[in-house]
């Protein structure tokens with residue numbers, strides 16, 4: 708396409724990206740804590756302009772290195788998405804190599820995204836599966852020997868350590884994401900054993916219902932009832948606030964979490980999203 712410019716975004720591009728996200732007919736926005744527009748200041752956010760008008764954008768900021776997720780892809784209605792996707796991906800790929808990124812992941816939240824990812828060399832690596840709880844929290848007994856308290860801002864560095872010890876790199880959250888998540892949460896708690904933080908959960912609630920967004924226990928403290936206690940306490944808290952439905956998602960191959968959710972009465976909803984990976 709003549710007069711096509713592909714370049715990294717700058718903070719001044721917020722309005723262009725905002726317009727593109729509003730008008731795009733193809734729009735992939737990752738299930739994210741950090742709003743898409745905030746990412747224009749991050750590395751690996753590329754925009755394509757035709758005659759100075761925004762036509763498409765693609766973002767995969769490292770978070771945390773060496774991992775990145777595709778957080779935004781949007782293409783304007785009049786554009787055939789394939790060529791612009793390829794142009795943006797080629798530009799992003801070149802830059803990613805210089806940043807020592809090892810793997811870029813993406814969820815395919817809509818079917819049209821899968822052929823674009825496959826065509827760019829991504830392959831399916833996992834699936835995100837959804838569960839739902841509609842139980843009665845009153846019947847879930849607390850284990851009083853396990854101490855749960857509200858998360859505080861000064862816990863966040865320890866929360867990050869737990870997170871990075873418990874999760875494989877693809878699923879780890881950076882301190883930036885954890886900080887944003889805790890600020891946006893309705894209920895965030897930690898579990899302490901002898902003064903050390905060994906587990907945490909972060910939950911949200913809105914008119915649509917409550918969601919257990921994050922749960923992790925240090926590997927050396929797993930299978931001791933900590934994860935269960937964090938979830939039971941959350942379900943009881945959220946039920947007292949009037950919610951009778953709680954959702955959670957996990958990875959298809961994460962059997963420990965699925966056993967835990969099943970044991971507490973969560974049921975699979977059948978909703979699932981493929982997860983793709985591109986390895987350098």
Ligand SMILES: CC(C)(COP(=O)(O)OP(=O)(O)OC[C@H]1O[C@@H](n2cnc3c(N)ncnc32)[C@H](O)[C@@H]1OP(=O)(O)O)[C@@H](O)C(=O)NCCC(=O)NCCS
Pocket residue numbers: 873874921922923924925928929930931932933934935936956957958961962963964966967968970
């Ligand atoms: C999932 C996770 C939070 C569970 O925490 P935990 O403290 O080990 O869980 P609990 O000890 O409370 O286990 C409660 C129940 O869950 C089930 N369960 C948990 N881990 C299990 C495993 N590895 N194998 C089989 N069942 C398991 C069991 O039914 C268990 O009860 P039991 O020990 O009496 O049999 C923990 O494994 C973890 O941090 N994993 C990595 C991060 C993660 O996957 N988070 C959730 C993703 S959304």
